[in-house]
Amino acid sequence: MDYLINLTKENIQQVVDTSMEKMVVLAFWAQPQPESVQMLQTLEQIAQAQAGRFILAKVDCEAEIEIANYFQIQNLPTTLVLDKGRPIDGFAGVQTEQQVNDLLDKHLPPLWVQEFDAIKQLLAEGELTPEELTQLAVKLKTVYANAQQAAEVGLVMADVALQQGLLADAKALLAHIGLADQDSYYQNLMAKLALAEDAADTPEIRQLQQSVTEQPDNLDAVVSLAKALNIAHRNEEALELLFAILQKDLGALDGKVKQAFMDILTAIGQGNALANQYRRKLYTLLY
Numbered sequence: 131m132d133y134l135i136n137l138t139k140e141n142i143q144q145v146v147d148t149s150m151e152k153m154v155v156l157a158f159w160a161q162p163q164p165e166s167v168q169m170l171q172t173l174e175q176i177a178q179a180q181a182g183r184f185i186l187a188k189v190d191c192e193a194e195i196e197i198a199n200y201f202q203i204q205n206l207p208t209t210l211v212l213d214k215g216r217p218i219d220g221f222a223g224v225q226t227e228q229q230v231n232d233l234l235d236k237h238l239p240p241l242w243v244q245e246f247d248a249i250k251q252l253l254a255e256g257e258l259t260p261e262e263l264t265q266l267a268v269k270l271k272t273v274y275a276n277a278q279q280a281a282e283v284g285l286v287m288a289d290v291a292l293q294q295g296l297l298a299d300a301k302a303l304l305a306h307i308g309l310a311d312q313d314s315y316y317q318n319l320m321a322k323l324a325l326a327e328d329a330a331d332t333p334e335i336r337q338l339q340q341s342v343t344e345q346p347d348n349l350d351a352v353v354s355l356a357k358a359l360n361i362a363h364r365n366e367e368a369l370e371l372l373f374a375i376l377q378k379d380l381g382a383l384d385g386k387v388k389q390a391f392m393d394i395l396t397a398i399g400q401g402n403a404l405a406n407q408y409r410r411k412l413y414t415l416l417y
Contacts, residue, residue, distance in 0.1 A: 166207035281311035295363030
């Protein structure tokens with residue numbers, strides 16, 4: 131059902147049935163009543179801004195007198211909140227957008243819940259492209275802030291980070307999950323993280339790390355290590371290694387260090403928080 135509808139005798143039962151699952155706001159109005167038209171416009175703006183959070187059912191009292199009589203409407207405008215088939219709240223007269231939002235917030239989940247549910251639905255539908263995962267990660271960051279770092283959002287963020295190969299990000303998010311929220315989903319993500327970390331610690335990387343430790347001035351070895359770390363999705367370690375060299379010499383190894391740094395940023399992709407962070411760091415050296 132659309133979230134903006136005209137209530138009539140033909141669809142009223144469907145709307146009542148819908149209110150068993152989703153809250154319905156009934157807006158009683160009539161064209162000859164300017165205040166009711168004004169109130170209706172305010173309600174429409176709110177419904178459009180919160181698309182899908184509730185259903186706005188508009189009742190033209192000139193055309194639907196029987197419905198107005200059924201709800202015992204005495205004055206226009208009148209606004210009723212319908213939940214599970216019965217009115218639970220409402221008001222007569224004109225109210226401001228803020229007053230209406232305050233009323234809705236008393237009966238509806240926070241706004242972030244709707245966007246969070248949509249994100250979870252996308253994840254449940256199957257494989258997503260790297261670009262789609264990046265877009266979801268950006269949206270989740272906003273939801274996480276609006277949800278005041280709720281554990282349920284943090285777990286989904288960690289899940290997305292693991293799918294992106296951002297092991298450090300996933301590990302940091304999971305470290306903030308309190309004991310009370312360490313459910314089966316948390317345990318599943320911890321197991322995935324452990325497996326990913328084991329897979330990322332290859333013999334090649336360990337050998338290159340030893341070479342760099344023994345010969346810290348061997349920049350070719352450092353570049354090789356950074357590339358190997360990138361392949362293992364240990365991008366923060368790779369970028370930090372290269373950036374430490376670039377801080378001392380932007381033209382190190384005839385520009386090969388800078389090129390490797392840029393290649394890794396490109397591989398991570400646009401919109402990635404880590405890539406953006408290190409791009410800004412590079413710009414501070416360039417300008």
